[in-house]
Amino acid sequence: MTALALSVLDLVPVRSDQTTGDAIAASVGLARAADRLGYRRYWVAEHHNMPAVAATNPPVLIGMLAGATERIRVGSGGVMLPNHAPLVVAEQFALLEAAYPGRIDLGIGRAPGSDPVTSWALRHGGGGVEEDAVARFPEYVDNVLAMMEPAGVGLALRGGQHVLRATPSATSVPAVWLLGSSDYSARLAAAKGLPYVFAHHFSGAGTAEALELYRSTFQPSPEADAPRTFLTVNASVADTAEEAHRQALPQLLQMLALRTGQPLVAQRTVEDAETIVAAGLTEAQEGLIDAMRAKWVIGDASTAREQLAALAASYGVDEVMVHPVGGALGGTDPRTAPARVRTLELLAG
Known part of the structure; x- marks a missing residue:
C-alpha cells in the first residue's frame, strides 16, 4: 500500500440524530483525521434538497475545511457547473486558492446534483435555462479556466475590449479536474487535456471503458501533459x-431508497437500519443491496487494503478516493463520526 495514495470524498451525511451543524462538525473532524493520517486530498460533493446530505455548497465547505487543516489538498467532488454562472465559480475558487495556495482542487461535474424542481430553482434564479446550461457545459469549463488565469480574459463588449479577472492579483490557480459517470465526460476531459475522475463509487459500471477512452484520446494541455485519473469507492472498514x-x-438503505424511488430520510442509526432489514426486504431489494455490497470495500483492515490495491491495479491508477460510509450507533456524540474516522485510520495503517 506504500505506493498507493489515498484520498477522501465526503457528502457531509446528516444522521437522524444530527442537525446540519452537527454534521458539519463531524466532517471537520473527519478532515482533520485525514490530514493527520497523510491522505492526499479531501473533496466535498454538491447535492441539493436531500434530507441526508449537507454538502450543498462546496466552496463554503472547502473554506471551512481548508482552514481547519494544515497540509491536505481540499476540493470539490464536484461543483455542478450548469447550476452556476462560470464567473461565480471562478471567483470562489480563485479566492480559495489565494487563501490556501497549492491546496485547492476544483472538480467540475455536469449532473444536476438534485431533483428537477431544485435544478429549476438554481438555474432559473440565476437567469439561466436548464437545457442551455447543460448544452453549454464545454463552453462553461473553458470560461472558468480562462477567468481564473492571473492575466484574466478579454471580453469584447459594446465596441470595447474589457479584461475580466476572477481575482485582482492571483499568483496561482487551483488544479481543475473533470468528473463524470459517462463516456461524455471522458471524451471532454481528454479533448481539453484535463485530469479526469470517473464516479466509480456511484455505480461501478463502465469504469474501465471510460478510463480507456480518456487515456486513448487524451490531448496534452497546459493543465496536464499526460492523462491523470483516480478512482472513487465506497468503503466501510x-x-x-x-x-x-x-x-x-x-448507507446501503439510503442508496436502495434513492435507486428505487422511495422517500429519502436522514441517515438512520446502525440499530434502526438493522431493525428495517430484520423486518424483511423484498427479493428485489435484497438483490440490489447485494449488488452494491459487491462493489464496495467492506471488511477489516487487511481485507480492505487488499481490495483497494487490487482495484487500483485493475484500473491502472496510483490513487484511490475513499468515500467512508460507516454509520453511527445510537447514542454517538452527534458532532462526531467515529465509524468514518475509524475507516480512514485502518486504511492508513
Whole structure:
C-alpha cells in the first residue's frame, strides 16, 4: 500500500440524530483525521434538497475545511457547473486558492446534483435555462479556466475590449479536474487535456471503458501533459468484517431508497437500519443491496487494503478516493463520526 495514495470524498451525511451543524462538525473532524493520517486530498460533493446530505455548497465547505487543516489538498467532488454562472465559480475558487495556495482542487461535474424542481430553482434564479446550461457545459469549463488565469480574459463588449479577472492579483490557480459517470465526460476531459475522475463509487459500471477512452484520446494541455485519473469507492472498514458490514447498512438503505424511488430520510442509526432489514426486504431489494455490497470495500483492515490495491491495479491508477460510509450507533456524540474516522485510520495503517 506504500505506493498507493489515498484520498477522501465526503457528502457531509446528516444522521437522524444530527442537525446540519452537527454534521458539519463531524466532517471537520473527519478532515482533520485525514490530514493527520497523510491522505492526499479531501473533496466535498454538491447535492441539493436531500434530507441526508449537507454538502450543498462546496466552496463554503472547502473554506471551512481548508482552514481547519494544515497540509491536505481540499476540493470539490464536484461543483455542478450548469447550476452556476462560470464567473461565480471562478471567483470562489480563485479566492480559495489565494487563501490556501497549492491546496485547492476544483472538480467540475455536469449532473444536476438534485431533483428537477431544485435544478429549476438554481438555474432559473440565476437567469439561466436548464437545457442551455447543460448544452453549454464545454463552453462553461473553458470560461472558468480562462477567468481564473492571473492575466484574466478579454471580453469584447459594446465596441470595447474589457479584461475580466476572477481575482485582482492571483499568483496561482487551483488544479481543475473533470468528473463524470459517462463516456461524455471522458471524451471532454481528454479533448481539453484535463485530469479526469470517473464516479466509480456511484455505480461501478463502465469504469474501465471510460478510463480507456480518456487515456486513448487524451490531448496534452497546459493543465496536464499526460492523462491523470483516480478512482472513487465506497468503503466501510472496522476492526472486524462483521462490524464493517453492520456499519455499512445505513448507507446501503439510503442508496436502495434513492435507486428505487422511495422517500429519502436522514441517515438512520446502525440499530434502526438493522431493525428495517430484520423486518424483511423484498427479493428485489435484497438483490440490489447485494449488488452494491459487491462493489464496495467492506471488511477489516487487511481485507480492505487488499481490495483497494487490487482495484487500483485493475484500473491502472496510483490513487484511490475513499468515500467512508460507516454509520453511527445510537447514542454517538452527534458532532462526531467515529465509524468514518475509524475507516480512514485502518486504511492508513
